[in-house]
Amino acid sequence: MKVPPDDGADDDGAATGGTGAEQVPGAASDRCSQAPNIAEGLHYASLRGHLPDLGGACGTGGPDAFVRVDIPFRADLFVEGAGVGFAPRLGVLPASCGQDWDDRALACTEGVGAWVLDLAAGTSVLVSVGIDPDDELLQLPPPGEGDDPLDFVLNVSLRNVLGVGDSCEARSHGRCGTGTICATPEPDHPGVSPTAVCTAVDADTCASAQVLSPTLGTTMVPLPAVEHTDAHAHSCTGAHRPERVFAVDLPESDSAHLLRVMTESPDLGLAIRVDGCSLSDEQDCAAAGSTGSEVSASVAASAGTVFVFVEAPADGSPLAGEDGGSDDGGTPGEEPPASITLVVSEMD
Numbered sequence: 001m002k003v004p005p006d007d008g009a010d011d012d013g014a015a016t017g018g019t020g021a022e023q024v025p026g027a028a029s030d031r032c033s034q035a036p037n038i039a040e041g042l043h044y045a046s047l048r049g050h051l052p053d054l055g056g057a058c059g060t061g062g063p064d065a066f067v068r069v070d071i072p073f074r075a076d077l078f079v080e081g082a083g084v085g086f087a088p089r090l091g092v093l094p095a096s097c098g099q100d101w102d103d104r105a106l107a108c109t110e111g112v113g114a115w116v117l118d119l120a121a122g123t124s125v126l127v128s129v130g131i132d133p134d135d136e137l138l139q140l141p142p143p144g145e146g147d148d149p150l151d152f153v154l155n156v157s158l159r160n161v162l163g164v165g166d167s168c169e170a171r172s173h174g175r176c177g178t179g180t181i182c183a184t185p186e187p188d189h190p191g192v193s194p195t196a197v198c199t200a201v202d203a204d205t206c207a208s209a210q211v212l213s214p215t216l217g218t219t220m221v222p223l224p225a226v227e228h229t230d231a232h233a234h235s236c237t238g239a240h241r242p243e244r245v246f247a248v249d250l251p252e253s254d255s256a257h258l259l260r261v262m263t264e265s266p267d268l269g270l271a272i273r274v275d276g277c278s279l280s281d282e283q284d285c286a287a288a289g290s291t292g293s294e295v296s297a298s299v300a301a302s303a304g305t306v307f308v309f310v311e312a313p314a315d316g317s318p319l320a321g322e323d324g325g326s327d328d329g330g331t332p333g334e335e336p337p338a339s340i341t342l343v344v345s346e347m348d
Contacts, residue, residue: 027045028043028045028046028065028066028067028129028154029065029066029067030049030050030051030052030053030063030064030065030066031053031066032053032054032066032097032126032128033097034066035066035067035068035126036067036068037067037068037069037070037124038067038068038069038070038156039069039070039072039156040156040157040158041155041156042153042154042155042156043067043153043154043155043156044151044152044153044154045065045067045129045151045152045154046065046148046150046151046152047063047064047065047129047130047131047150047151047152048142048148048150048151050063050064050065051063052064052130052133053066054093054097054098054099054101054128055099055101056089056128056130056133057088057089057090057091057108057128057129057130057131058089058090058091058101058105058108058128058130059091059099059101059102059105060089060130060132060133061132061133062089062130062131062132062133062135062138063130063131063133063138064128064129064130064131065128065129065130065152066126066127066128066129067126067127067129067154068095068124068125068126068127069124069125069126069127069156070124071119071120071121071122071123071124071125071158072121072122072158073121073158073160074118074119074120074121074160074161074163074177075118075119075121075158075159075160075161075174076115076116076117076118076119076158076159076161076175077092077115077116077119077125077156077157077158078113078114078115078155078156078157078158078159079092079107079113079114079116079127079154079155079156080112080113080114080154080155081113081129081152081153081154081155082152082153082155083131083149083150083151083152084147084148084149084150084151084152085137085149085150086131086132086135086137086149086150086152087110087111088110088129088130088131088152088154089108089109089110089129089130089131089132090107090108090109090110090113090114090127090128090129090130091105091107091108091127091128091130092105092106092107092108092114092116092125092126092127092128093105093106093125093126093128094106094125094126095123095124095125095126097126106125113155117161118161118177118178127154127156129152129154131150137149137150138150159174159175160173160174160175161174161175161176161177162174162175162176162177162180162198163177163180163198164177164180164197164198164199164200165197165198166197166198167195167196167197168182168196168197168198169182169195169196176198176199176229177198178204178205178229178231179200179201179204179205179207179208179229179231180198180199180200180201180204180229181198181199181201181227181228181229182196182197182198182199183196183197183199184196184197185197185199201226201227201228201229202226203228203244203245203246204228204229204231204244204245205231205232205245206232206245206247206277206307208245209245209246209247209307210244210245210246210247211246211247211249212246212247212248212249212308212342213248213249214248214250214251214342214344215251215344216251216344216345216346217343217344217345218341218342218343219341219342219343219344220339220340220341220342221246221339221340221341221342222337222338222339223244223268223310223319223337223338223339223340224319224337225319225337226244226319227242228242228243228244228312228319229242230242230243231243231245232245232271232277232309233279234269234271234279234282234285234309234311235271235279235282235285236269236271236285236286236287237269237271237285237287237288237311240314241269241311241312241313241314242311242312243271243309243310243311243312244309244310244312244319245307245308245309245310246307246308246309246310246340247305247306247307248305248306248307248308248342249305249306250299250306250344251344253301253346254301255301255346255347255348256298256299256300256301256346256347257298257299257301257344257345257346257347258296258297258298258299258344258345258346258347259272259296259297259299259306259342259343259344260294260295260296260342260343261294261295261296261308261340261341261342261343262292262293262294262295262340262341262343263292263293263294263310263338263339263340263341264291264292265288265292265338265339266288266289266290266291266292267288267312267313267338268288268292268293268310268311268312268313268319268338268340269285269286269287269288269293269310269311270284270285270286270293270294270295270308270309270310270311270340271284271285271286271295271308271309271311272284272285272295272296272297272306272307272308272309273306273307273309274297274299274303274304274306274307275303275304275305275306276304276307277307281307283295283296283297283298284296284297287311288311288313295308298347308340308342310340319337319338
């Protein structure tokens with residue numbers, strides 16, 4: 001889920017950028033190890049008198065302030081900051097303090113809010129609020145009256161992440177977790193309208209990927225016209241595009257294989273990952289082009305599963321489109337469903 005729905009925030013201090021003169025800055029430590037625990041809501045604090053810790057927010061230097069957010073239920077976390085005289089830089093880290101931002105950061109942002117998705121119940125994260133070390137405000141003394149320009153407000157909100165079978169009829173319930181969509185099941189009895197629940201989607205994630213076992217040569221695979229979620233982000237297509245995932249098992253051989261995957265659909269992007277499902281395993285990526293797209297990867301004989309991702313249109317349209325055929329290839333007179341073509345060859 002990379003496109004969160006409206007969070008329902010009202011036009012208070014977090015939205016306007018003003019803390020209001022009646023607000024008194026509260027506790028926020030400039031030492032990560034002493035970060036106070038906070039819950040949902042608006043939290044007022046200041047960078048006045050703070051020193052850098054953990055290299056500053058997002059490791060970019062400058063003074064910072066830390067709070068710890070407790071996650072009481074499985075949830076998405078949204079954080080947003082607004083300063084009296086500056087745009088706060090926000091960094092989000094896992095529960096333990098550590099300076100390796102490049103490897104550990106869950107989010108880094110400045111001037112806009114950030115989502116951290118699908119946090120487990122009972123966990124906590126650290127939020128670092130900072131400022132550019134060269135900001136001229138750091139050279140000015142505290143004001144004699146009124147708001148300190150180094151004061152800020154931090155807005156923290158949580159959205160419930162639902163599991164399979166949970167009711168999702170009202171948006172206030174939360175959003176369905178990765179690999180599931182909100183769908184209304186067929187009624188058990190005539191005249192009875194069932195409640196929409198979170199329903200698992202086949203081939204929506206690497207864990208539920210559709211298994212393909214192509215032989216040497218060319219294999220065409222039709223794409224069913226089903227709805228998917230956006231469980232993965234790729235280097236070329238990024239987030240916001242739902243995808244179908246295939247787990248490709250190549251023929252046994254002592255030689256490496258070259259796997260090419262292509263589609264003629266102008267609406268579909270492709271990505272390929274070898275021996276793992278993380279972004280670091282990506283071997284190739286191609287955004288949707290006017291004449292289709294193509295990716296390829298050299299796969300060692302000792303490599304494991306190859307994951308192929310077919311990125312649907314960003315508007316959420318099914319892979320085969322509204323006028324596409326059925327899972328069995330459609331009927332005469334209809335547009336055939338979208339498809340991908342796999343070409344497997346041995347490398348010398």
